[in-house]
Amino acid sequence: MRARDHDGRTLSGADGSQRHDVDVLVIGGGPAGTWAAISAAAQGARVLLADKGFCGTSGATAPSGTGLWHVSPDGDARAQAKASRLAMGGHLAEHAWMDRVLAQTWDNVERLKDWGYPFPSDDEGRLRCTSLQGPEYMRLMRKRVKEAGVRILDHSPALELLVDAQGTVAGAAGVHRQTGDTWVARAGAVVIATGGCAFLSKALGCNVLTGDGQLMAAEVGAALSGMEFSNAYGLGPAFSSVTKSLFYNWATFYDRHGQAIEGAGSSRGRSVIAEHLQTQPVFACIDRADAQIRAWMRTAQPNFFVSFDRQGIDPFVQHFPVTLRLEGTVRGTGGLNLVDASCATSVAGLYAAGDAATRELICGGFTGGGSHNAAWALSSGFWAGAGAAAFGKDARARAARPLQRTGGVALIDANAPAFDSQAVITAVQAEVFPYERNWFRQGDALHASLGRLDNLWTRLRRSGPAATATEAVRAREAAAMLATARWMYRSALQRTETRGMHRRREHGNLDPTQRHRLLSGGLDEVWVRAQPLTEALAA
Secondary structure, eight states: OOOOOSOOEEOOSOSOOEEEEEEEEEEOOSHHHHHHHHHHHHTTOOEEEEOSSOTTTOSSSTTSEEEBOOOOSSTTHHHHHHHHHHTTTTTOOOHHHHHHHHHHHHHHHHHHHHHTOOOOBOTTSOBOOSEEEHHHHHHHHHHHHHHTTOEEETTOOEEEEEEOTTOOEEEEEEEOTTTOOEEEEEEEEEEEOOOOBOTTOOOTTOTTOBSHHHHHHHHTTOOEEOTTSOOEEEEEETTOSOOOOGGGGGOEEEOTTSOBOTTOOSSSOHHHHHHHHTTSOEEEEOTTOOHHHHHHHHHHOGGGGHHHHHHTOOTTTSOEEEEEEEEHHHHSOOEEOOOSTTOBOSSTTEEEOGGGBOOHHHHTTOOOSSBHHHHHHHHHHHHHHHHHHHHHHHGGGGTTOOOEEOOOTTTSOOSSOOOOHHHHHHHHHHHHSOIIIIISBOHHHHHHHHHHHHHHHHHHHTSOOOSSHHHHHHHHHHHHHHHHHHHHHHHHHHOOSOBTTBOBTTBOSOOGGGOSEEEEEOSSSOEEEEEOOOOOOOO
16 A cells, blocks of 8 residues: 555544444445445444435435446346447456446345335336436435434535554544534444545536545545546536436537537537537537427436426427536546455555446446446445445454544645635636546646646645634535546546547557556555456455
8 A cells, every 4th residue: 555645643532523433434325325324234333324415315316317227137138238338438347347236236126126116117017127216216215224223414524534553444534514513433444435526517416526535535545546537528408407418319419500510419429519619609409309209208307307497498499508517537437446346445444335436347438327327336335335344343342442533635734824725626627627628638738737736736735724624625625626636637648548438639549558447546646557457356
């Protein structure tokens, strides 16, 4: 494990924080976090779940309909499902992990049925289990978490991890947003399920997803993987936060003069849209959907139409402006690197699940909203919860061990003023939002961005702490976004090819010699190294 980038501070027992003592702490309350909490509790662990928002309503899944990679074990359906994504992801996925996720997703959907999730039926009475309605899904998951005996801390973001003298993760500290009070949780193990980083791009449900978990993990020495596969942009109306793009498969895209744009599309042809958006507006009309498809759309994703209805726009007839919003590692595949089948990270006592973890194992270098990501969330959450429970219960004998705080930027005392969080956020967005810088990547532009981002990080490291715990939440979000951007672009520089969603203008072809993963990490000094693929799962 590489040297940690934090300055250890001893955890005080007299700082007035609300205290918790558990076997497993789950940070994040989306699908991955709730599955982790339920799974850990089923192993007899004492579990605490801390969510930045309100568990059951916050995050990318809660307000949306999402597809699910749910494939029957009968016949060759799963073989076909795997093959359909291997090439798209640049052949970086691993069959063993894909098989595990397909099997666990199938089993967990059976649990959802038993718990009463209202899957719809087809004309022959068979349940259709290839999609989930976020509000119903997450309402049910919160209910099941509580029934499992898990304590939930809503509106309580974690700010930093705690470690013992050996560097084993043993809890976290955070703040209650509504009161400003702080909390500390001693835990035998921690699951990071905080989602990815969408850089506050205003994509629906994504403004709580700022890379916080990855920052905390990197501060204790954890590695990431696949951070070059982080330039996912969601397609949606320019006037709306909804980036559900399925329906645009029935759309035609037009320029400002009403002429169809050749080659523009949703599943294929987003690069054409991105090219045009650099110089002119682009419009869409879902004019290739017949009456039956239109009726299905209204039922499948009703929130897609809310903004249209409010403005009196008929998207099936009228042209409306569209944009591409950066969704970063939420719809990308990069995240914390996993070292075994229990979803453990490279740091003892620390586990990761959902979008906080790499999805290269099942998607390679390309994924999207829902589908594989949704299946990964419920599967990896289930495994991480069980793994953390086994580790955490064994750690009960070490419950009295002295612990250190590990948070760096915005938390360490220094003889300097705090930084302006909003200014940092704006500066990071200026480097990662532009299509000409992030969608279409080029070495000189990446170097230029990294120069500015590295200088900004140095200034943050020399800044003082936030004035209050509540202000520290925003400051840590800004720092996490900055750290994520640096991991992204350093990894993108090292992958001198075009593979998956990673596109290099000067390296437009796939290079067979680069069929490997790129691990990254570090904060003051960001490092990147290649790791060969393996089909073997560590026990």
